[in-house]
Amino acid sequence: MFRFRLRTLFVVITLLCLWLGWQVKIVRDRQTVRQQLAARGAQIRELPPPEVRQGISYDLDFQYAEAHGPPWYRVLLGDVAVATIYFPKIATEDLQQASRYFPEATVLTNGGLRIRGNQIVGGRQ
Numbered sequence: 001m002f003r004f005r006l007r008t009l010f011v012v013i014t015l016l017c018l019w020l021g022w023q024v025k026i027v028r029d030r031q032t033v034r035q036q037l038a039a040r041g042a043q044i045r046e047l048p049p050p051e052v053r054q055g056i057s058y059d060l061d062f063q064y065a066e067a068h069g070p071p072w073y074r075v076l077l078g079d080v081a082v083a084t085i086y087f088p089k090i091a092t093e094d095l096q097q098a099s100r101y102f103p104e105a106t107v108l109t110n111g112g113l114r115i116r117g118n119q120i121v122g123g124r125q
Contacts, residue, residue, distance in 0.1 A: 027070075027079040033101045034082070041088055042098070047081035061106040064116060068104040084108060 038044055047065045062083045069081030082105040085098045090109050098107050099115055107115040114122035 023074055024077055027074055027077045030070075030079060030101050033097060037085065037094060037098060040091070040094060042094065043084075043086040043088075044082055045084045045086075047083050061116075064106060065104045068117065070104070 034044060045061075047062060047069060065081045065083040069075075070079040082102045084106045085102065086108045087094060087098075088110050090111060090113075095107060095109070095115065098105065099117075103117055105116075106121075107113075112122075113120065
């Protein structure tokens with residue numbers, strides 16, 4: 001029979017709580033950035049929930065977001081995958097912030113620039 005000390009249990013629970021707190025912070029930061037970008041005029045398309053997407057084919061942006069979206073435990077905490085973020089007005093800090101907080105999203109600009117996963121995949125620079 002496996003035996004452990006109470007101190008070991010406290011250490012394991014503390015590490016689990018630290019990890020969970022970090023994940024909650026990531027979810028809240030993403031929600032805050034999403035609200036800030038929307039307030040600055042960005043148009044954000046979120047990935048629909050799995051029960052809605054059954055049997056429906058989506059464009060490559062949705063497929064990329066589905067494959068690279070947040071893990072299941074962050075979805076349980078309220079996080080959602082963002083498929084595209086469109087900026088009618090280009091601001092470098094907004095592009096950087098969108099790419100950093102939403103690596104699964106395809107970032108589009110009015111000038112035709114297309115960024116996916118911190119790489120330019122189409123359009124003009």
